[in-house]
Amino acid sequence: MAYAFGIELPYSLLVPVAHLRLLGVVDSSVQARMLGLIGLMYIVKTAGLIALLVHMLRPIEHLRRYAVGHPLQSGAGVEEPGSGAAPPEELILAAANAAYDTPLAFATVWAVSWALLYLPVTAAFYYIAPAQSPLDVQRAVALALFALALFAAALPLAYSILGRLLSPAAGVISLIARERGLSVPGRGYSLAVRLVILGACLAIAPTSWMAAMVLGETAGPAKPGLKLTLAIFSMVAVTWAPVCAGFLAGALAGPLQQVAAVIQKIVQRGEVDRLERIPVYFKDEIGALAGGVNAMVDRLEESSRRRRSYLAERERLLQDAAQRAAQLGAVLDNLVEGVFACDRHGRLTMINASGLRLLGLSGRSEQDGRMVEEVMDLSRVRHSDGRPFTRDELPMVRALAGETIVQEEQVLANGRAGRDVFLRTSAAPIRSEGGAILGAVTVARDVTELMELDLVKDQFIRVGAHELKTPVAIMKGYALALLRNTNDLPAPRRKMLEAIDRGADRINRIVDDLLAISQVTLDVLHVSEEDVDLRALLNETVDRVAKSASRHRVRLSLDAARPPVVRADPERLRQVLASLLDNAVKYSPDGGDIDVRVAVAERAPVSSPPRCDAALFSQRHGPSPGFEAVVSVRDQGVGIPSHKQERIFERFFRAHTDTRHDYGGMGIGLFLAKDMIARHGGRIWFESEEDKGSTFYFTVPLSSEAPAVDRQ
């Protein structure tokens, strides 16, 4: 404030001199008295103005004092217990209003005070020096112009000075308001308007000043000291404008420089979050610019924060993905199976360690991007029956076409150690969420050892079984020879020989089953085809069983409307029937009836049989219509628990293992029966109830050559 009035001081000394010249006061005692009066008035005016300014700036002072009185300590904030020293909103708003509005308002009052100060002085002059010639029109106009000049001169000067002085406070307050999210109401003054007013003042002040002086000097007779007067006037006129301009330029340039600096930093990609906010000194374009830059910095900071958190998240996800990929890679590399993946063009994208080993390749990176058929080397792949592979037959290529391949077998020539490698391969397409095929994955398992083991095992069973047959033949042969030749054999001896014969038969049947099962496993079981009269075959088999099953009554009945002559392998049919009858006897330990029936019926549609291998059936015989013999074997035995019925035809499955009905056996009879019946183009199924008994059925197609004659 002192600074403001200090700047005013030289003008305050020069202006009264000019005023006295204007009034044409020459008498020095009058001059002294006039100056005394002006001085007095000036002091009064200044005191009034200071009081007004202090009043106007009081809100700012309140805010400052509030800030000093409420340092950042909790408990001091009465209004808002949570936020301690935060000043109340209305205090901030009032301070902001004061800071922004005071310069213009006060400058106006100040300029008016300057313009009006000399009216009472002029009036007092005529009172002090009545001898003066009365105020003529020219001198009155000169005085009016003088007042106007003072107004025009004081207004921009005061406004500039105050603006410059108050802008730091305004800036600080604007930042406080900004932090609290407050927008300061009140009018803004456009820079353009301010420049126009300044321009007007700059034009009006010196012009009216000079005009007033010229009018004043020419009003009376020429006086001495004219040159001095003009020099003083000129000095005033010439010096005040640069002073005004300097302050104004400073007020304009400062904020603009700060804005420029911030923008510079942003352009230079400095740390966005280290940028300070620009104080808003004036509510004008520059203020708006600063506000805009602040908002921009806010946005930049926000987006930088978001970007940083996005980058951190991305980094985390990438690490996650890398870790998962590493895990997956380790898992895949430690799989026994070879795993291959390709893109939708058939280019290899992944191969695991087992895959490389399987194909005898080295260097995983060399394989990337090669075509699947190159990597798998078509010339080396064969079907299990020896046919060469075409590209379109490769599981991977078929999977790319949408097929899912489960456990197909191939042979890879010249694989590990130069030997043929047997592969069991599965493949499936990789689909996008929309179902489009993105690629395919193939899993190949080396089953060479398994296959070899199977072969060895079956070889073993075959040879072993074969070796058993000769001793069995000797036992059975001698027993029968003895029975045949010695008619006078005592009954107990005869029974012993019969028992030897039956034992030999049982061993023989087990050996047959073992042989058959190894053949079924290798799929080399041969079924001959000849016309077989089921009646004779059933009679023979039933007789044999009836002989050994003393406690049971085995009955055979024939319901057929025509002779059941079937196209079949009699040995296999005998085996099936023997299995079913053996089971019937074995699982009805208390005796009871065993009914064997045979009927002829129209062949049922392929899909209807409940437990038939339909695929095997139609593969061998086609869906041709015709007649079939239906054989059933019913017992009144222990039955099959319902939860075990599903598995009854499985290899080595035994429904009564370790139960009180466990009467021994190897669990292969029904498995073989099912396979053999399927090979004949028939079906096999059963009905069973626990503790009530079971009925097994099987069908065999009738021989088409068989004469279709009615039973006579």
Next chain:
Amino acid sequence: MSERHAKTVLLVEDDADLVALVSLVLQEGGYRVRIACNGREALAKLEHDLPDLILLDMKMPVMNGPEFARELEVRHGRQAPIIVLTAAADAHRRAAEVGADAWLGKPFDPDALLSTVRRYTG
């Protein structure tokens, strides 16, 4: 079945007990039985005179059944019917391979043996 002129059966079989059994059954049936332990021995015995029928085991040391049958075909052509004795499950196929006239699976009923032999010796 005339006793005056007993038919001769050449039994080619390596198992001594089985040889004894078959011999017993055939002799009781009125046949003269000559024995060879393998194909080679059988071929040697055939040099002198041909039997009325050959009972041939498939699995033998030195020279097995199929080899013998092939050699026999080359040397003498088909002069005697052959009945195969085998323990193989696919006996009929094995029999067809060697061009046998009939087959008997082990174990066999002595009656069945005798009736089959009779069928082929008229």
